[in-house]
């Protein structure tokens with residue numbers, strides 16, 4: 001187990017920013033950490049990296065308790081904080097050299113820095129001062145810093161914020177490749193990003209975990225899949241609502257309906273049977289799963 005979080009919580013005054021959350025991540029997982037603004041994502045990430053002491057519970061990274069052995073944890077974790085604090089007066093290579101010395105990379109540092117600059121696409125800007133870089137390139141320096149010591153675990157708080165579409169594609173590719181032999185947890189508000197990169201999604205709302213599953217499983221869960229059916233004649237909502245396995249129905253244009261269900265196959269069969277017994281014509285029938293964005297909105301509203 002790379003990351004084991006048990007009953008972790010953080011209280012600010014009266015507010016429970018993180019409220020007893022538990023999850024475990026294995027090596028090779030890229031997990032999308034989603035939630036509305038203020039849900040507790042950054043607070044959780046800061047506690048897992050050891051930058052913020054929890055009010056309760058425990059976080060264990062690569063077998064080390066974050067509270068008891070913070071140095072062992074920092075050796076194994078690469079962290080890109082949301083605010084990405086960088087030394088603006090330093091040159092890119094100078095900053096990475098400094099970060100390498102903090103991690104005690106010694107003689108390995110120059111080659112490692114060269115490799116990381118290439119990996120994060122910093123080459124064209126590597127001779128500039130950090131303060132002179134665009135937002136996207138500053139973000140790349142933050143990512144380079146997080147990767148420098150080749151950590152087993154990467155904790156990336158909105159790693160792609162500020163990147164243009166070309167840079168987005170590059171960095172997603174880098175993160176996907178890293179995910180083969182590391183554990184990556186990344187927070188984002190971009191749902192396509194999660195669909196493109198993550199093997200698993202954890203959704204947090206008001207400090208509590210409300211979903212923890214693969215994107216595919218989330219889409220197949222109760223009420224998240226739907227069938228769109230068009231009849232040749234009017235049908236009443238009540239007739240469709242009483243079909244077994246239908247969770248809710250939504251009228252569309254004309255005689256088209258969306259039937260939400262956790263069992264798309266069963267509803268398809270039930271619909272065909274309903275049409276046959278009640279003398280209705282089905283003009284088209286299509287099964288769909290809702291987008292992650294729609295599921296997110298449903299779960300967090």
Ligand SMILES: Nc1ncnc2c1ncn2[C@@H]1O[C@H](COP(=O)(O)OP(=O)(O)OP(=O)(O)O)[C@@H](O)[C@H]1O
Nearest residue numbers: 012015017035036037038039040041042043044082
């Ligand atoms: N230092 C602090 N003092 C008091 N309250 C805080 C502090 N840091 C965070 N909070 C509160 O804790 C809650 C969770 O904040 P957090 O930054 O973890 O959310 P988030 O999910 O990362 O949000 P966002 O998507 O906006 O970055 C918020 O209500 C926030 O105001």
